Amino acid sequence: xxxxxxxxxxxxxxxxxxxxxxxxxxxxxxxxxxxxxxxxxxxxxxxxxxxxxxxxxxxxxxxxxxxxxxxxxxxxxxxxxxxxxxxxxxxxxxxxxxxxxxxxxxxxxxxxxxxxxxxxxxxxxxxxxxxxxxxxxxxxxxxxxxxxxxxxxxxxxxxxxxxxxxxxxxxxxxxxxxxxxxxxxxxxxxxxxxxxxxxxxxxxxxxxxxxxxxxxxxxxxxxxxxxxxxxxxxxxxxxxxxxxxxxxxxxxxxxxxxxxxxxxxxxxxxxxxxxxxxxxxxxxxxxxxxxxxxxxxxxxxxxxxxxxxxxxxxxxxxxxxxxxx
Ligand SMILES: O=C(O)CCC(=O)C(=O)O
Ligand SMILES: [Fe+2]
Numbered sequence: 641x642x643x644x645x646x647x648x649x650x651x652x653x654x655x656x657x658x659x660x661x662x663x664x665x666x667x668x669x670x671x672x673x674x675x676x677x678x679x680x681x682x683x684x685x686x687x688x689x690x691x692x693x694x695x696x697x698x699x700x701x702x703x704x705x706x707x708x709x710x711x712x713x714x715x716x717x718x719x720x721x722x723x724x725x726x727x728x729x730x731x732x733x734x735x736x737x738x739x740x741x742x743x744x745x746x747x748x749x750x751x752x753x754x755x756x757x758x759x760x761x762x763x764x765x766x767x768x769x770x771x772x773x774x775x776x777x778x779x780x781x782x783x784x785x786x787x788x789x790x791x792x793x794x795x796x797x798x799x800x801x802x803x804x805x806x807x808x809x810x811x812x813x814x815x816x817x818x819x820x821x822x823x824x825x826x827x828x829x830x831x832x833x834x835x836x837x838x839x840x841x842x843x844x845x846x847x848x849x850x851x852x853x854x855x856x857x858x859x860x861x862x863x864x865x866x867x868x869x870x871x872x873x874x875x876x877x878x879x880x881x882x883x884x885x886x887x888x889x890x891x892x893x894x895x896x897x898x899x900x901x902x903x904x905x906x907x908x909x910x911x912x913x914x915x916x917x918x919x920x921x922x923x924x925x926x927x928x929x930x931x932x933x934x935x936x937x938x939x940x941x942x943x944x945x946x947x948x949x950x951x952x953x954x955x956x957x958x959x960x961x962x963x964x965x
Contacts, residue, residue, distance in 0.1 A: 645843050646817070649852030654678075654859070657765045665766070665804070665885070668863035670818050672852050673765065676859035677808040677879070682758035683857060686810050686877050688725050691787070695752065696722030703744035705795050709830065713747065728789040728875055742792035745784040745880065759783070759879055763806060770884040770892070771803075778896060783881050788814070788872035795869055796831040801895040802864035804883040807854070812876035814860075815853045821865035823847035833869040864888055 651672040652660050664671040677683060701716035702724070724743055749756050761783065763769070771782050780801065798821070799805050807814070817833040819826070819842065826845035833839050839849060853873070854860055862868050884892045918927075927936075 646839070646849050646851045649816075649818070649850050649860075651852075654765055660765045660861075661767070664861060664863075666887070668866075670850060670852075670863055670866055670868075671861050672854055673806070673859040673861055675857055676763075676765075676806070677759065677810065678857035680759045680808075680810070682755075682810050682879070685758055688729055688811075688875065688877075691877075692722050692725050696720065696725075698751065700724060700743055700746045702741040703794075704739045705742065705744070705793075705830070707739045710797070713745075725787065728787060730789070740791050742794075743785075743787040744792075744794060745786060747781045747783075748785045749783055750781070755785075756783075759808075761881070763881055763883060766804070766806075766883050767885045770886065770889045771882060774896070778899065780882060782883075783879060786876070786878045786880065788812075788876040788878070790872055790874055793832075793834075793869070793871040795829075796827060796833055796867050797829055797869075798865055798867055799862065799882075801884075802888060802891045804864060804885065804888065805862040806859050806881040806883060807862065807870070808859040808879050808881070809854045809856050810877040810879060811856060812878075813853055813855045813873040814870055814876055814878060815851065815873055816860055816862075816868050816870045818850045818852075818862065818869075819847050819867040821867070824867070827867050831869065834871060864891070 649670055649672050650664075651674050652664065654660070654673045654676040660671070660673065663669065698721050699718035700721045701713060702719055703710070703716065719741060721743075724741060727741060728743075769782065771780055774780070780803075786807075796817075796819075807816075815834075817839070819833070823842075823846070826842050826847035827833075831838050831842075833842065833849060843849060852860065860868075931937075
């Protein structure tokens with residue numbers, strides 16, 4: 641009864657670039673990209689043994705989604721990769737652990753850039769990746785690695801910053817259930833859509849649930865804002881790539897500004913406070929010499945110009961594209 645309502649995800653061959661871009665990328669529709677990674681050297685090289693042998697001593701970040709939700713990357717607990725893989729292979733499960741560990745996103749290329757030679761970062765069916773145009777100070781890591789096993793999974797969530805996410809299988813199989821952002825009111829963060837009762841509740845609220853399975857070489861295209869719940873069907877190795885194309889960049893830009901503006905606003909508040917005090921004193925004293933040396937007035941003028949330009953451009957854009965009578 642229930643399964644009738646779960647809609648299978650469509651598939652497209654990763655070599656059908658135009659078809660993928662027209663039918664899925666442009667309309668932000670999830671799809672399975674068949675053969676996305678089939679020619680990546682990782683397909684031949686990467687395995688549990690490969691990582692144990694070459695990176696076994698590396699401390700990798702661990703997720704505990706059931707008990708800790710998603711933590712900032714730098715706060716995640718770490719464990720040697722060899723130990724983790726033994727647990728994943730069911731050789732080292734300790735029953736005193738409250739929740740089993742999940743290597744749900746290791747930013748491997750920072751420490752081991754040579755691993756990038758094993759995958760194709762250009763993602764042939766995607767246009768230019770605007771993530772690479774960002775200044776290094778706010779760069780978002782464009783890829784991460786996941787090693788999973790049947791007992792761990794990623795509960796329902798959306799990826800941050802409205803990026804395109806491409807999840808490519810290297811070893812094993814993953815199954816995902818996805819819900820459109822248009823049905824956000826029918827779901828909540830952390831749900832298990834593979835639980836019949838939960839899925840029925842979501843369907844009962846009018847949402848559609850899409851489901852698909854990917855095996856070695858295939859990938860999920862997860863569009864911006866789509867809810868996804870991913871489970872591992874046995875031992876898995878996968879790579880996630882984040883991608884922002886031209887059409888998705890304006891929204892991404894807003895998200896990035898969301899990082900910068902609170903900092904700017906805090907600095908400005910402090911500046912205002914200091915200026916008020918300085919103004920009082922300036923009734924009696926000339927402005928500090930350092931203001932002249934530091935070109936205080938010129939910098940202020942430039943800043944005003946910058947703000948005016950930014951406001952004007954944004955207002956024009958909104959007027960021309962969204963607020964037409
Ligand atoms: O494979 C998983 O556990 C999660 C993958 C995911 O959430 C993603 O690719 O955005
Ligand atoms: Fe995700």
